[in-house]
Amino acid sequence: METVSAAARTAPAAVIVAIDGPSGTGKSSTSKAVAAQLGLSYLDTGAQYRAITWWMLNNGIDVTDAAEIATAAAKPVIVSGTDPSAPTITVDGEDASGPIRTQEVTSKVSAVSAVPEVRALITELQRTIATEAGRGIVVEGRDIGTTVLPDADIKIFLTASPEARAARRSGEVKGSDLAATREALIKRDAADSGRKTSPLAKAADAVEVDTTDLTLAQVVECVVTLVGEKQAAK
Numbered sequence: 001m002e003t004v005s006a007a008a009r010t011a012p013a014a015v016i017v018a019i020d021g022p023s024g025t026g027k028s029s030t031s032k033a034v035a036a037q038l039g040l041s042y043l044d045t046g047a048q049y050r051a052i053t054w055w056m057l058n059n060g061i062d063v064t065d066a067a068e069i070a071t072a073a074a075k076p077v078i079v080s081g082t083d084p085s086a087p088t089i090t091v092d093g094e095d096a097s098g099p100i101r102t103q104e105v106t107s108k109v110s111a112v113s114a115v116p117e118v119r120a121l122i123t124e125l126q127r128t129i130a131t132e133a134g135r136g137i138v139v140e141g142r143d144i145g146t147t148v149l150p151d152a153d154i155k156i157f158l159t160a161s162p163e164a165r166a167a168r169r170s171g172e173v174k175g176s177d178l179a180a181t182r183e184a185l186i187k188r189d190a191a192d193s194g195r196k197t198s199p200l201a202k203a204a205d206a207v208e209v210d211t212t213d214l215t216l217a218q219v220v221e222c223v224v225t226l227v228g229e230k231q232a233a234k
C-alpha cells in the first residue's frame, strides 16, 4: 500500500497566479502585495527582459540586430530573487535592480524581448522558478497566462486607460512630461503586442480587471478574492 507522509497530507497545494497586462497597469505593485498577503513567491518577468537588455547594451551588442542578440542571448547569467518584500535581480552576480530601470533600457527592451531565442531562454528560466516555488508564486508579465504558464491556477489581465497609466508613471518622476510619458507607454505596448513570438495578450481564460478607477488596495483585494475563490473551488 502506498504511504503518504503527514507533511504531504497537510501541505496545501502550490498555487500559481499569472498576472499580465500593458505597462503601468499595476502588475508589479499588485503582484508583490498579493504574494506577500498570501505567503507566495513573486517573479517580475519584465525585470528579466530588462536585465538581458542591460547586459546586451553593456557588452557592445547591436540591439537593432536580431541575429547578434540571438547569438549572445545565452551568455549572461540572470538570477531572480523571489521574496515579494525584497525582490532582487542579478546579472553575472552583479546587482542589476537599479540600472535595468534607466530610460535607455526601457527604450530598448521591447526590441530585445522580441527575439525568439531570448524568449525561449527566459521562458525556460521562468518555468523553472515557478516549479521550484514551494507554496506557489505570483508571476507577472506580458505572456504568462498565454505562453509561460498556460496551466496557471488563476490568470488575471490588468488594464487601465493610457491617461491613468501615464499619470501613475509621471507621478514617479518629478517634472516628467505627461503627454510624452503617455506616448512612450503606447509605443511600448504596440511593440509588445505586435511582436510575432508570444506577444502581450489576454489569455482566453483570464479575468480582466480594469484598474483605471481603482486604488491599488482595491485591486489587491480583488485579486486576493479571485485567488481565494479559485482555491475554494479546487
Ligand SMILES: Nc1ncnc2c1ncn2[C@@H]1O[C@H](COP(=O)(O)OP(=O)(O)OP(=O)(O)O)[C@@H](O)[C@H]1O
Residues within 6 Å of the ligand: 021, 022, 023, 024, 025, 026, 027, 028, 029, 030, 046, 168, 169, 172, 211, 214, 215, 216, 217, 219
Ligand atoms: N490602482 C492603482 N492606482 C493608482 N496607482 C497605481 C495603481 N496601481 C499601481 N499604481 C502605481 O502606478 C505605477 C505603476 O505601477 P506598476 O509598476 O505596478 O505597473 P506595471 O504594470 O508593473 O508597469 P510596467 O509593466 O511598466 O512595469 C506605480 O507608481 C504604482 O505605485
Ligand SMILES: Nc1ccn([C@H]2C[C@H](O)[C@@H](COP(=O)(O)O)O2)c(=O)n1
Residues within 6 Å of the ligand: 023, 045, 046, 047, 049, 050, 109, 110, 113, 114, 140, 141, 142, 143, 144, 188, 192
Ligand atoms: N513576460 C514579459 C515581460 C516583459 N516583457 C518585455 C516587454 C516589456 O516592455 C519589457 C519590460 O517589462 P516591464 O518591466 O515594463 O514590466 O519586457 C515581455 O516581453 N514579456
